[in-house]
Amino acid sequence: MKLSRLTPRQILEIDACTRCGECLRYCPIYIEREEEAINPRGKIQAIKRFIRSQYGIWAKIFGPKKLSEDQLKKFSEMVYRCTLCGECGMVCPVSIHSKELWIGLREVLVELGYYPKEFDTLKKNVLTEHNISGLDNEGRIEWLEAMGDLPEHRYQKEKAEVIYFVGCVASYFPMVHKIPQGMVHIMRRAQVDFALLGGAEWCCGFPLIGAGMRKEAEEMMAHNLEVVRKKGAHTAIFTCPSCFHTWKEEYHSEINLFHFTQFLLSLIQEGKISFKEERVKVTYHDPCDLGRASGLYDPPRAILRAMPGVELVEMKDHGPYCKCCGGGGNLEMIDPELSAALAREKIKQIQETGAEVVVTSCQQCIRTIMTTARRMKIPIKALNLTELVLKHMK
Amino acid sequence: MDKHTLFYAMFIPSLILFLLGMGFRIGLYLQGTVKGAENATSWQKLWVLLRRGWRGFWKRPIWYLQITITDVLFHRKLYGQSFYRWLAHSFLVFGFVATFIVDMIKGLTTGYLVEWSHSLPFLSFAHAFETGAIRPFLDFFLEFFSFLILVGCVMALIRRFILRPPQLKTEEEDITSLCFILFLELSGFFIEGYRIAHPEVVANRVYMANFTPPSANNWLSFGGYSISIFLRGVTINPDFLWYFHVIPSLLFFIYIPHSKLLHLFTSSVTVIGDRMREREKQQLMDYKKS
Numbered sequence: 001m002k003l004s005r006l007t008p009r010q011i012l013e014i015d016a017c018t019r020c021g022e023c024l025r026y027c028p029i030y031i032e033r034e035e036e037a038i039n040p041r042g043k044i045q046a047i048k049r050f051i052r053s054q055y056g057i058w059a060k061i062f063g064p065k066k067l068s069e070d071q072l073k074k075f076s077e078m079v080y081r082c083t084l085c086g087e088c089g090m091v092c093p094v095s096i097h098s099k100e101l102w103i104g105l106r107e108v109l110v111e112l113g114y115y116p117k118e119f120d121t122l123k124k125n126v127l128t129e130h131n132i133s134g135l136d137n138e139g140r141i142e143w144l145e146a147m148g149d150l151p152e153h154r155y156q157k158e159k160a161e162v163i164y165f166v167g168c169v170a171s172y173f174p175m176v177h178k179i180p181q182g183m184v185h186i187m188r189r190a191q192v193d194f195a196l197l198g199g200a201e202w203c204c205g206f207p208l209i210g211a212g213m214r215k216e217a218e219e220m221m222a223h224n225l226e227v228v229r230k231k232g233a234h235t236a237i238f239t240c241p242s243c244f245h246t247w248k249e250e251y252h253s254e255i256n257l258f259h260f261t262q263f264l265l266s267l268i269q270e271g272k273i274s275f276k277e278e279r280v281k282v283t284y285h286d287p288c289d290l291g292r293a294s295g296l297y298d299p300p301r302a303i304l305r306a307m308p309g310v311e312l313v314e315m316k317d318h319g320p321y322c323k324c325c326g327g328g329g330n331l332e333m334i335d336p337e338l339s340a341a342l343a344r345e346k347i348k349q350i351q352e353t354g355a356e357v358v359v360t361s362c363q364q365c366i367r368t369i370m371t372t373a374r375r376m377k378i379p380i381k382a383l384n385l386t387e388l389v390l391k392h393m394k
Numbered sequence: 395m396d397k398h399t400l401f402y403a404m405f406i407p408s409l410i411l412f413l414l415g416m417g418f419r420i421g422l423y424l425q426g427t428v429k430g431a432e433n434a435t436s437w438q439k440l441w442v443l444l445r446r447g448w449r450g451f452w453k454r455p456i457w458y459l460q461i462t463i464t465d466v467l468f469h470r471k472l473y474g475q476s477f478y479r480w481l482a483h484s485f486l487v488f489g490f491v492a493t494f495i496v497d498m499i500k501g502l503t504t505g506y507l508v509e510w511s512h513s514l515p516f517l518s519f520a521h522a523f524e525t526g527a528i529r530p531f532l533d534f535f536l537e538f539f540s541f542l543i544l545v546g547c548v549m550a551l552i553r554r555f556i557l558r559p560p561q562l563k564t565e566e567e568d569i570t571s572l573c574f575i576l577f578l579e580l581s582g583f584f585i586e587g588y589r590i591a592h593p594e595v596v597a598n599r600v601y602m603a604n605f606t607p608p609s610a611n612n613w614l615s616f617g618g619y620s621i622s623i624f625l626r627g628v629t630i631n632p633d634f635l636w637y638f639h640v641i642p643s644l645l646f647f648i649y650i651p652h653s654k655l656l657h658l659f660t661s662s663v664t665v666i667g668d669r670m671r672e673r674e675k676q677q678l679m680d681y682k683k684s
Contacts, residue, residue, distance in 0.1 A: 002425075003422075003425040003426055004425065004426065004427050005427070006426045006427070007426045007427060007428065007429070008423040008424055008425075008426040008428060008439065008443065009423075009426070009663070009664070009667060010426060011422060011423045011425065011426045012423045012660050012663060012664065013660075013664055015419065015656050015657065015660045016657050016660035016661040016663070016664045017657075018654055018657050018661070019563060019565070019568075019654070020479075020561075020562070021559075021561030021562055021563060022475060022561065024561040025561055036563070041563070051422070055422055055425070057418065057652075091475070093469070093471055093472045093475060094657065094660075094661035094664050094665060095471070095661075095664050095665050095667075095668035095669075096664055097664075097668070295675070295679075
């Protein structure tokens with residue numbers, strides 16, 4: 001087991017863990033399963049044991065112990081059964097950046113060849129078709145077809161100041177097509193000069209990074225950056241929090257990056273968007289990659305407050321403590337039952353608020369919550385903030 | 395054997411073993427990849443990291459000192475999570491740091507400077523630390539800070555074995571660390587009590603744990619003084635008592651790099667690194683806003 005996939009800080013973090021268990025009180029996986037093996041503390045202790053057996057004093061004297069296939073398989077299961085929600089790192093008293101650590105450990109496991117085989121399909125799809133679905137990448141903007149009254153350029157202009165980066169899930173999953181459609185409607189009505197990348201938009205690389213395949217994601221990142229620069233854009237807008245977060249943290253570009261909640265809020269403040277009054281009681285679900293990962297808790301709430309008649313009721317766990325819906329970290333691919341269990345817990349919290357609608361700013365959260373709600377025959381309504389804004393716009 | 399020689403004959407090998415332990419851990423951390431120095435050797439990586447840390451520190455030294463005090467020593471984040479844990483932890487951390495500082499002052503002045511002052515008269519101020527006006531403060535604060543460690547340790551034991559919060563998992567390492575601290579504190583108070591109860595031991599200078607003559611303000615060492623009441627009629631070999639405290643202290647010192655107590659150093663790095671990142675993110679956001 002080579003440690004070169006980790007940074008010195010990450011190896012040091014393994015020693016900094018005091019096993020206090022503060023993370024356990026917040027880890028959604030542990031709350032659901034109560035298994036020491038798949039909680040953050042358990043994972044750190046397991047890697048510590050591995051490091052000791054490979055690099056400890058006894059290993060230096062008598063040679064490293066060979067790691068058995070069974071041990072590595074079990075460790076792989078521990079590391080991949082995680083939504084990468086980042087709540088453990090946020091509450092860690094010694095500030096271990098656990099989300100990055102889990103991703104680093106996934107990279108180590110990918111190098112060793114011990115990763116869920118479902119990720120081979122994901123990797124193949126992204127590397128060959130440049131999207132997670134495996135469908136033709138030219139079909140990225142098929143959702144546009146359902147929109148009437150399109151301009152001739154169909155938003156695929158040669159040059160534009162603003163690029164709307166749609167993301168794979170919103171492009172290929174009909175359940176959430178309303179999100180890009182709504183975003184286009186809003187920008188058109190607010191007279192924003194923007195363009196779509198169409199088939200030139202590739203996966204942002206986030207699913208590969210989350211799977212522990214950062215190297216493979218680099219090609220995606222380089223391509224996306226190049227096409228956005230070619231358009232002459234100075235701003236990129238994202239409806240997907242994961243794409244937004246990946247661009248922000250990994251792309252290191254000069255382009256101004258905005259999640260749509262920030263962008264819409266600025267349009268509201270500039271008076272380009274105004275609302276009619278319509279009474280509705282909503283609750284807001286903070287997507288992990290927008291809230292904890294990007295620190296954006298206020299813009300979506302400020303938009304909701306700006307809409308007359310909209311009453312916001314917070315869930316028991318909200319803001320930085322908002323529980324993951326189960327849709328993160330590719331968990332759905334590896335352990336759909338566990339992912340659904342987290343979604344059930346989320347639905348329970350939504351119902352406790354008595355809200356008519358749960359609003360969020362992430363297509364994946366909508367998909368996870370609504371898929372589970374439909375399976376459980378629970379009549380809840382989940383809307384993306386773009387949909388609610390469009391509905392309430394004058 | 396001379397008291398200094400005896401002490402250093404044990405302390406220097408312990409220090410070497412401690413440093414080897416720390417070096418071993420640092421060597422392990424340097425197996426990781428440093429951004430911007432991907433193909434560097436371990437020594438080169440260490441140099442790069444030290445240079446970055448040094449430069450970073452001098453860009454805003456006040457901020458680093460402030461973070462070290464509020465977030466490392468006084469663990470602001472823990473305060474927001476659990477007052478009980480914060481109090482126990484603060485007693486332990488602050489107690490150790492303060493005891494170490496006072497002990498160093500006491501050892502240096504009464505153990506060395508007073509002796510050197512016989513040939514170097516300008517060092518005669520050190521007598522104030524041995525028998526003069528400063529001595530009572532040294533006695534009191536050494537006792538007080540050690541008492542804080544003891545309270546912190548007892549609070550940690552109560553939490554671990556009586557309160558038992560569900561997320562807590564006790565392993566051998568936790569018990570070993572707490573027992574070590576508890577033993578060192580209790581044996582320290584016991585020795586202080588014996589010193590106060592038996593002034594002849596110090597007067598004969600056979601009791602090597604204390605280089606100084608008996609203090610005139612023994613009651614200021616409130617813990618040891620209370621114990622001394624029960625030890626007046628008890629006779630123990632003072633050399634044995636000294637080894638009884640010093641050998642476990644040195645073993646504890648050697649044990650640190652291989653135990654959970656290593657977090658004294660590692661968590662300081664993670665906390666400062668985290669606050670630094672938060673600050674950089676905030677600065678970037680402010681810049682973009684402006």
